[in-house]
Amino acid sequence: MERRxxxxxxxxxxxLRELIRASMDDxxxxxxxSDGVIAMQLAQEVDPDVVILDLMLPRLSGLEVLARLNxxxxxxxxxxLVITAWNETxxxxxxxxxDDFVTKPFDPEDLRSAVNRLVAA
Amino acid sequence: xSRPGGRTVxxxxxxxxxxxxxxxxxxxxxxxxxxxxxxxxxATKQEAxxxxxxxxxxxxxxxxxxxxxxxxxxxxxxxxxFLDPYDKARDALPAQQKTFTAxxxxxxxxxxxxxxxxxxxxxxxxxxxxxVVKFSNRRAxxxxxxSEGRRQAALIHRRFAxxxxxxxxxxxxxxxxxxxxxxxxxxxxVVGLTGSAILILLFAIYLARxxxxxxxxxxxxxxxxxGGDLSIRLSQKGPGEVGELxxxxxxxxxxxxxxxxxxxxxxxxxxxxxxxxxxxxNTVSHELxxxxxxxLGFTKLLLTREFDAETRRHYLGIVxxxxxxxxxxxxxxxxxxxxxxxxxxxxxxxxxMATLLEEEAQLYRQQSPKHEVAIEIDHPPLAVxxxxxxLRQVIGNLISNAIKYSxxxxxxxxxxxxxxxxxxxxxxxEGMGIPxxxxxxxxxxxxxxDAAASGITGTGLGLAVSxxxxxxxxxxxxxxxxxxxxxxxxVELPGANGVxxxxxxxxxxx
Numbered sequence: 134m135e136r137r138x139x140x141x142x143x144x145x146x147x148x149l150r151e152l153i154r155a156s157m158d159d160x161x162x163x164x165x166x167s168d169g170v171i172a173m174q175l176a177q178e179v180d181p182d183v184v185i186l187d188l189m190l191p192r193l194s195g196l197e198v199l200a201r202l203n204x205x206x207x208x209x210x211x212x213x214l215v216i217t218a219w220n221e222t223x224x225x226x227x228x229x230x231x232d233d234f235v236t237k238p239f240d241p242e243d244l245r246s247a248v249n250r251l252v253a254a
Numbered sequence: 255x256s257r258p259g260g261r262t263v264x265x266x267x268x269x270x271x272x273x274x275x276x277x278x279x280x281x282x283x284x285x286x287x288x289x290x291x292x293x294x295x296x297a298t299k300q301e302a303x304x305x306x307x308x309x310x311x312x313x314x315x316x317x318x319x320x321x322x323x324x325x326x327x328x329x330x331x332x333x334x335x336f337l338d339p340y341d342k343a344r345d346a347l348p349a350q351q352k353t354f355t356a357x358x359x360x361x362x363x364x365x366x367x368x369x370x371x372x373x374x375x376x377x378x379x380x381x382x383x384x385x386v387v388k389f390s391n392r393r394a395x396x397x398x399x400x401s402e403g404r405r406q407a408a409l410i411h412r413r414f415a416x417x418x419x420x421x422x423x424x425x426x427x428x429x430x431x432x433x434x435x436x437x438x439x440x441x442x443x444v445v446g447l448t449g450s451a452i453l454i455l456l457f458a459i460y461l462a463r464x465x466x467x468x469x470x471x472x473x474x475x476x477x478x479x480x481g482g483d484l485s486i487r488l489s490q491k492g493p494g495e496v497g498e499l500x501x502x503x504x505x506x507x508x509x510x511x512x513x514x515x516x517x518x519x520x521x522x523x524x525x526x527x528x529x530x531x532x533x534x535x536n537t538v539s540h541e542l543x544x545x546x547x548x549x550l551g552f553t554k555l556l557l558t559r560e561f562d563a564e565t566r567r568h569y570l571g572i573v574x575x576x577x578x579x580x581x582x583x584x585x586x587x588x589x590x591x592x593x594x595x596x597x598x599x600x601x602x603x604x605x606x607m608a609t610l611l612e613e614e615a616q617l618y619r620q621q622s623p624k625h626e627v628a629i630e631i632d633h634p635p636l637a638v639x640x641x642x643x644x645l646r647q648v649i650g651n652l653i654s655n656a657i658k659y660s661x662x663x664x665x666x667x668x669x670x671x672x673x674x675x676x677x678x679x680x681x682x683x684e685g686m687g688i689p690x691x692x693x694x695x696x697x698x699x700x701x702x703x704d705a706a707a708s709g710i711t712g713t714g715l716g717l718a719v720s721x722x723x724x725x726x727x728x729x730x731x732x733x734x735x736x737x738x739x740x741x742x743x744x745v746e747l748p749g750a751n752g753v754x755x756x757x758x759x760x761x762x763x764x
Contacts, residue, residue: 146544146548148545148548148572148575148576149548151572152547152548152551152552152555152572155552155555155569156551156555168661189540191661192661218539218540218543218544236543237544237546237547238543238547238549238550238551239547239551240551240554241551241554241555242554242558
């Protein structure tokens with residue numbers, strides 16, 4: 134039996150972190166960060182299988198986190214799913230290094246299947 | 255140029271006067287020249303007449319000589335041959351005498367001399383020569399002739415000599431006078447023409463400098479204004495209408511410039527307000543989408559999956575909280591509308607700020623576990639007159655800001671006390687502080703500073719709304735802040751118990 138997959142959830146809103154957790158299938162481990170600095174620390178610590186990243190984060194913005202993840206030798210290949218309230222196009226976010234993209238308000242089912250796809254890939 | 259009465263001579267009148275003066279001067283010069291030339295001509299004529307008079311005098315004297323010689327020869331010889339030239343001279347004499355005296359008329363002294371000569375000749379002829387010729391008494395004739403005749407003839411010759419001498423002097427004088435007069439005429443002509451030419455030149459320069467140049471400058475200025483340069487001003491020199499033209503031009507340019515800068519200012523304000531509105535759209539988009547995600551997401555989960563009762567209740571609680579947040583946001587926006595339209599609830603009651611602060615502190619303590627919301631109230635109760643919901647909104651906004659702008663966590667200290675009849679509330683945080691450059695703007699609607707970039711949520715309305723509420727309660731709101739060290743906001747409201755000094759709250763720090 135392989136080890137359980139870990140999802141790093143980066144969002145400053147506790148209610149949304151809980152929603153994301155509740156949306157996922159059983160069998161995942163979760164790490165949660167409420168700002169960009171904590172997100173980077175946790176990413177180093179837990180070596181996540183997927184990162185779910187809100188672009189609007191205190192202290193270190195989501196785009197900044199995305200850039201630092203891409204600079205990191207070890208974390209470069211971790212798939213990142215971006216959540217945003219802004220009207221960026223899919224292309225902009227994907228060009229910034231994200232692997233997938235959902236817009237607030239999102240359907241929990243869409244988020245679940247998107248994460249499953251990223252984990253399976 | 256203005257006259258003592260303040261009236262200005264119109265340009266048309268100036269031109270007319272200048273032209274008339276110029277014409278008068280030219281005509282004067284011309285007339286003077288003509289007069290001088292005519293004087294010269296008269297002098298020349300007199301000179302010619304004088305010469306002619308001398309000639310006539312000599313001719314008359316020759317006739318007298320002829321008479322004299324004829325009568326003498328006849329008297330001695332009795333030869334009638336001598337009477338031949340005598341008779342001829344006698345015949346010619348009267349006409350010559352008349353010519354001579356007539357010519358001499360124009361000069362009184364010479365005229366008298368001529369008349370003397372004339373009468374001497376007549377007497378000589380009548381009294382001596384005629385008797386000699388007519389009577390045959392030769393002896394008597396001889397005697398008469400020898401004594402009186404000679405004397406008279408000599409007198410006539412002497413007078414002729416005198417006359418011609420005088421006439422020569424006169425003639426010389428006249429010649430000199432004619433010369434000087436023609437010289438004078440030439441001088442006058444040259445000086446007058448030169449003077450007129452200079453005056454015409456001055457007039458042309460006056461036209462060019464006084465009128466043509468200002469007009470040209472005005473035309474160039476108008477061109478520049480048309481090209482958009484409104485700072486151009488003309489020098490306000492120039493006579494009459496030209497001066498008015500440049501003056502009006504400058505007034506026009508000044509007014510245009512003022513209007514222009516006013517419009518630009520309004521335009522800038524509009525652009526700024528447009529920018530704030532566009533920021534607002536983004537902000538609203540984000541602020542609404544986050545709670546909406548919670549509401550829709552948990553609702554979908556509750557509808558599609560099975561949960562135990564406790565989990566269901568928990569999720570419903572989140573949905574409820576997020577829905578309330580949406581509702582509060584809408585209230586904020588509506589408050590802005592109310593402020594803009596100037597209608598805030600005026601319902602007032604007695605409010606104890608001590609209790610209100612306790613309740614709000616408790617509420618936020620639950621929301622942020624990272625922060626320690628401390629409260630210190632020295633002399634409860636702290637009564638004010640006001641709208642409890644609005645005052646709660648202000649305090650909630652200040653505490654919520656203190657938490658948001660100190661993302662590392664830390665102490666948020668709420669304190670309140672009486673001060674000079676007012677109630678003073680302070681909310682202090684240990685957060686990032688407000689940069690000096692933004693301190694003047696933080697009460698501006700929709701202004702959020704660096705908050706968006708730092709990921710701090712908000713609409714940029716809280717402080718603007720708070721200030722309006724506080725001011726509508728007759729109080730004031732302010733802050734002190736040090737970047738990197740934290741911010742302290744204060745609110746002062748007129749106290750309701752022991753209202754002694756309503757103005758006293760103005761002398762505090764800000």
